[in-house]
Amino acid sequence: GESVGLHLPTLSVQEGDNSIINCAYSNSASDYFIWYKQESGKGPQFIIDIRSNMDKRQGQRVTVLLNKTVKHLSLQIAATQPGDSAVYFCAETSGSRLTFGEGTQLTVNP
């Protein structure tokens, strides 16, 4: 399943499928981009980040892709599990503050 950034804030996928969460950012001067996961009742938790001089970075079951030409960031989650259900935020920074996107609610159906 795939979301389209701020205009589709929910994404529902079947357990085991791959998920793609998209984000459009606005500041071309940002030098770091981060994905956070927020579960109910908890604060945002760091998932993965990527520098502006990279276009892809992989973690455990997650991959972040950065397309600076169109100012687009995506998070791919492989073999999505029920524990992945949460709100996912992209964030950008060029200094000390983080600028967040609106968030996408990911629901994983068993």
Added chain:
Amino acid sequence: EAGVTQFPSHSVIEKGQTVTLRCDPISGHDNLYWYRRVMGKEIKFLLHFVKESKQDESGMPNNRFLAERTGGTYSTLKVQPAELEDSGVYFCASSQRQGVSYEQYFGPGTRLTVT
């Protein structure tokens, strides 16, 4: 090691009242940030402390909000008087190294409801 803690977890107050939120950062973290998420929208930056000094308070919405970090340890965020539009979740985050904002660790947040 304890993470970032926030108190209270929930607060319900009437319009015009005062509320004080508290944040205890991770021990040894000089940088402390406040953010808030209003009406289910994006999380927005409020301000950044380095130790006891306000490094950047450009995100504070108006003068009804007052943040302090006396002694450079815990921080408080006071809203006086509270308005309906102040309802939301207020997050605190801390980081060790200045200028490395992606290493921010977030607390669980305080959900503020103004009625």
